[in-house]
Amino acid sequence: MGVKVRVPELPDGIDEAIVGSWLKNVGDRVYADENLVDLETDKVVLEVPSLIDGVITRIQAKAGDTVVPSQILAFVNEEDIHSKGSEESYQFKNEVALENPQLSKPEWSADFDVPAKTYPQKAVGISFADSILGALSTALVLLAFAVRYLGGIFVFGLFIYGLFVLFAKSIFLGLMIIGASMVITFLINVVSWFLLAIAGAS
Numbered sequence: 001m002g003v004k005v006r007v008p009e010l011p012d013g014i015d016e017a018i019v020g021s022w023l024k025n026v027g028d029r030v031y032a033d034e035n036l037v038d039l040e041t042d043k044v045v046l047e048v049p050s051l052i053d054g055v056i057t058r059i060q061a062k063a064g065d066t067v068v069p070s071q072i073l074a075f076v077n078e079e080d081i082h083s084k085g086s087e088e089s090y091q092f093k094n095e096v097a098l099e100n101p102q103l104s105k106p107e108w109s110a111d112f113d114v115p116a117k118t119y120p121q122k123a124v125g126i127s128f129a130d131s132i133l134g135a136l137s138t139a140l141v142l143l144a145f146a147v148r149y150l151g152g153i154f155v156f157g158l159f160i161y162g163l164f165v166l167f168a169k170s171i172f173l174g175l176m177i178i179g180a181s182m183v184i185t186f187l188i189n190v191v192s193w194f195l196l197a198i199a200g201a202s
C-alpha cells in the first residue's frame with residue numbers, strides 16, 4: 001500500500017488549504033524530505049515532503065482541490081532508489097511495457113522477466129484499496145468538522161437563551177441551561193477529536 005502522504009497541521013485559524021501544482025508525478029522517484037507539492041492558504045504556503053525514499057504510486061488529491069488536515073494526498077512505496085542497477089531495471093521495464101503492452105518476455109534478453117500484464121493489475125488493486133481508505137479518511141475528517149461547526153452554532157444559541165432566562169425569568173433555570181451548554185460543548189469536542197483520531201489511523 002505504501003506510506004501515506006497527508007496534509008500537515010495548518011496554522012491557527014486555518015481549516016483548509018488548496019493543493020498547488022505537483023512537483024512529482026505517479027511513477028517518479030523521490031527522496032526523504034524532498035518536497036512533493038505546495039499547499040496554499042490565506043496566510044502561508046506549506047511544503048509537503050516525502051517521508052521516505054521511494055516511488056509515487058498514487059496521487060489522491062489533484063491540483064486545485066481543497067483539503068483539510070490529515071487528509072491523504074498521495075502514496076509513496078518504499079524502494080531502493082540508490083541502486084543504479086535497480087534504477088536501470090525499473091526504467092527498462094517501463095519502456096518495454098509502454099512500447100508493447102502485450103510483450104511478456106523479450107526474445108533478445110534471457111536475464112529479464114518483464115510482466116507487462118501483471119504490473120498494471122497490481123497497481124489497479126492497490127488503487128482500489130487506497131481509494132476506499134482515502135475516501136473513508138476524508139469523510140471522517142469532514143464529519144468531525146461538521147460536528148464541531150453545527151454543534152458550536154447549537155451551543156451558542158443555547159447559551160444566549162440561558163442568559164435570557166437568567167435575567168428575565170429564573171436565575172436557577174438560566175444557570176442550568178448555561179451549564180448544559182458547557183457540557184454539550186465538551187461532548188462535541190470529544191466526538192470531533194475521536195473522529196479525527198480514527199481518520200488519522202485509517
